[in-house]
Amino acid sequence: MHTSWLTAQSYGQLSNQVQGAFIAPLPAFEVIRISGADNRKYMQSQTTCDVDQLNADSFLRGAHCDAKGKTWSVFHLLEHSDDLLVVAFRDELNASLAQWRKFAVFSKASFEPCQDTFAVLGIAGEGAEQLIRQLGFTPPAGKGGLSRHNQSALLQLADQHYMLLMPKPDAITLLDSTLPLAAPTLWLKQHILHGLCYLEQPLIGEFVPQMLNLQAVDAISFSKGCYLGQETVARMKYLGRNKRAAWILQAETDEAPAAGCDIEQQFNDNWRRVGQVINAVNINNQLWLIAVLPNDITPADSLRLKSDSAPALQLLPLPYHLS
Structure with a gap:
């Protein structure tokens, strides 16, 4: 840093x-x-x-x-x-x-x-x-x-x-x-x-704002005039095109994944890439991260960090409602 x-x-x-x-x-x-x-x-x-x-x-x-x-x-x-x-x-x-x-x-x-x-x-x-x-x-x-x-x-x-x-x-x-x-x-x-995030270099230009939950933290006005990228942002809201959201996860591990690291979900006997880490911090072998994942993910889904040790990730509740 x-x-x-x-x-x-x-x-x-x-x-x-x-x-x-x-x-x-x-x-x-x-x-x-x-x-x-x-x-x-x-x-x-x-x-x-x-x-x-x-x-x-x-x-x-x-x-x-x-x-x-x-x-x-x-x-x-x-x-x-x-x-x-x-x-x-x-x-x-x-x-x-x-x-x-x-x-x-x-x-x-x-x-x-x-x-x-x-x-x-x-x-x-x-x-x-x-x-x-x-x-x-x-x-x-x-x-x-x-x-x-x-x-x-x-x-x-x-x-x-x-x-x-x-x-x-x-x-x-x-x-x-x-x-x-x-x-x-x-x-x-x-x-x-608090469900807040920022973008590090690997993820700049990768997500529409709703994938970062910005509509839920008063960062998007849907009533103002035109701005760069507005057509896509409005389409995500009014046509229901957005299928991804930012989620909070926690794990017991000594790993501290970089922005852009993959997260996998288990489907039967296979693991499939379903998202990316946005921000992560590890304090005393407790990992907290916020990641973009499918917006229909649930605590019942099996998730892990894609790494050598592949620690299991627990989904935590968001402090706000997604819309």
């Missing part, structure tokens, strides 16, 4: 054993700033979310698709004065940035990477609201809510699960405090258990 704003000493002190609420640096997540008179209009034409609904006290989760409706990135979008900030995992953010710049040549919109300006951290765990108050924030009103303090912004992604954008010097200072700090993997475990 890239650790550009973390010292080796700071990173080495982070643990997965923290109990209760914690703060975790997320150095693999980055930010870009979108400036210019057309920034909102341009992003409205490029993304699944309704940018017209964005305000100072909220953020939007959305996706950027290609013309065929395949997802380049899953991101979070918020206001920053007259500008917009986009937060996403580095691989997908770089993929979308290249496309946005290419098609923005006739728009008054400019794109600036902010890896030297902002740092991204995660906050999660029981009692997270108290920790948030210690940082000087008023807890957001609920999922999709945003609170600001000084030059920082706090996004509530789910219950007791947050993303924090801070000026880089403030984040570095925070890591030297006595607040409970944890490794990024502990936050990622919570991210997976």
